[in-house]
Amino acid sequence: MKTLSRLSAIAIAAMMATTVASGFTRPAQSATLSGGFDVGPGGFQGNFNPLAATAGFTWLSIYFEPLVAYDAKLQKTVGVLASSYEISPDQLTYAFKLADAKWHDGKPFTANDAKFTIGLAKNAKTGSVLAARLSPVSAVEAPDEHTLVIKLSAPSASLIDTLTKVMMLPEHALSSIPADQLAKSPWWSTSPIGTGAFKFTKYVNDQYVELAANTDYRGGKPALEKIINRYFADPAAAIAALRAGEIQFTYVDSNDVPTFKDDTSFQVIEGNSFVVNYLGFNHESPIWKDLRVRQAVMHAINRDAIIQSLYGGAAKPANCAYVADQLVPKDIDPYAYDPEKAKALLKEAGWDEINGGKPITLLTYYTTPLATNVLAAVQAMLAQVGINVVPRAVDAPTYNSIVLKPDADISQFQLVYAGLQNGPDAGSINVGLNEKQIPPAGPNVVRARIPDLTAALDTALAEPDAAKRDERYRQVCKVMNSQLPWGTLWVANRYGVVSTKVKDFVWTPAPGGGPYEADPQHWSIAE
Known part of the structure; x- marks a missing residue:
């Protein structure tokens, strides 16, 4: 059995260069962290549907969650909504034990939700970009509320990698929407619910998306009250907002990095x-x-x-x-x-x-x-x-x-x-x-x-x-x-720049923005 444990952000901070180190004494905290999180500084304003997303998982994974994700070094998978899994000797059956989790509306997350989600992701009519990757999946079963079984028609070395991109979705909220209408549903940008540390509250067209703390999050009450994803017309605008203190994080191109290298107000994060x-x-x-x-x-x-x-x-x-x-x-x-x-x-x-x-x-x-x-x-x-x-x-x-x-x-x-x-x-x-x-x-x-x-x-x-x-x-x-x-x-x-006022923040230059283990419930920002 592979047991998938979630590392604390404090442990990650001590181990990984992708984390902004935390001080011994936590300073007074501001309630809101703002940044250019989604698909680079220009943003991708329509990027709300994880079934259709090819990027932006840095942001989407703050309120949606997959069964498994990569760790912050992108070296191994860790549990998110799955606590463990077993693979049969013939590599045709994957059995997942699911964590106790709740949707943002308070209803329990169950194996039926996971089965429903994989069905949506496997169905090209939903607009899913994952349908082809999930073609080896021949059956999905939910024998009880906390067990999910995925059966394959042939071994697939990439199944676990694919599952890191499959964000779990609520059956009770989406089952009534026909598959061919799901991609264009207003639900994604008006009332989506996930299981993550923050929950969707507001989208202002072409300007920003706002999330609020999920105070019932199984990983603990978030340190921040809000996280805001700002959209910018170009990288220069995002950098100007960062220097002005309007945001605390953004992606940057490699040619912008030298202007931050010797500035002690910011940390440059670099990775493949x-x-x-x-x-x-x-x-x-x-x-x-x-x-x-x-x-x-x-x-x-x-x-x-x-x-x-x-x-x-x-x-x-x-x-x-x-x-x-x-x-x-x-x-x-x-x-x-x-x-x-x-x-x-x-x-x-x-x-x-x-x-x-x-x-x-x-x-x-x-x-x-x-x-x-x-x-x-x-x-x-x-x-x-x-x-x-x-x-x-x-x-x-x-x-x-x-x-x-x-x-x-x-x-x-x-x-x-x-x-x-x-x-x-x-x-x-x-x-x-x-x-x-x-x-x-x-x-x-x-x-x-x-x-x-x-x-x-x-x-x-x-x-x-x-x-x-x-x-x-x-x-x-x-x-x-x-x-x-x-x-x-x-x-x-790939590069990100973050204010040194931000503590316990994990960002990794992952393909498509991840998802990876970031523990946003621990992120905070000093006054």
Whole structure:
């Protein structure tokens, strides 16, 4: 049996660099902590529905909770609404013992709620982005109020990782809403209830979301009375609010970090984002059919120069989906910067006849000044070898509406600049590259149909032996590197800045914002 214990925030503060250290004597406390918590400084104002969320779990997990989450180091899973779980020897049955918890309206959280939630998450009609990831689930049972049993049709090494993203939802509040109407229900932004340390009280359109302390929280009464998530038009506005004391925390880009390094009023938190940024070739577009064209794109981009000049060195080049040493074979192609080789490859492939200098739409949902500069550099480098790309930045909902349509217009996104997490669980990359995940089945937005890659991913996900799993993922890396479904670029560090007045605060640069063990009931702020 795996027992999942929640560490106290005081213990985390002593152990982890992601925690702002607490003084011996707790100072007088302010009632409200404000910050730019949700999906970076720009915010994602419609991000209230955890079934549809691909980011923002730093915020969502303050009032919704999953069965399990990662610890603050992203090294292991810990219990949230599950106190323990057992996996059968054939890895087809997962049995969870559930914690005693209550919804924010006072009703008990039960195994039937968990069963109901997994059913919603597995049903694509709800708008769930987790449906494809939960496809191995063949049955969910609730034999008693505190026991949940999940049965699989085949072993899935990534099930626990997927369950960290499944926020538990109340059956009594949502069961009357038809599945195909759930995504657009006003419930998410007006009266949502979860089991977390804080409960939803107010949303002011395009301005902020307010949460109030859940005084009956099983983990203890929160130290704060309120937590407010502010939205900002751009990173500069968030930084100005932070310096003015209007908020106490925000995400920042790497190029903003130097202005805080020597300021004792703030602590900079740094960590691996576990997100690989890539140029995604739309494989339904004829311009990318020849592998030599995709190889030319890789050789045309000076990744080291971009990393040093724009990221300030705070990124690592990626030659497949992974950068972790144990997952990257030593003999893969590093795709060194070589514009002359890029030109030669394009000539061999007949690029002038394939495209003839026509503009290629490069679609992205990254809208920060850093991303704009990165894409300008990529555009200039590709132009030098004869590839004419035109960046188009849109917000995340617009991006998803374009790339996830089953009959998507190829001309709108012949190329994408995007990111997908490559950890903590290596299987996370499967949804973006497996042929079985092509929309509407899943988020393989580049429509990659590479049999060797699908086979390698399937084999890795089904590998029951943890000792052998790294080798399976090394094979995934080899196929990615040689076949180039994406032009992988780098994995960047991620940064947050928090006022040193904030105590016992845990923030981790996790992919999608987590969720991870943060114990917000212990957060406080000195006057």
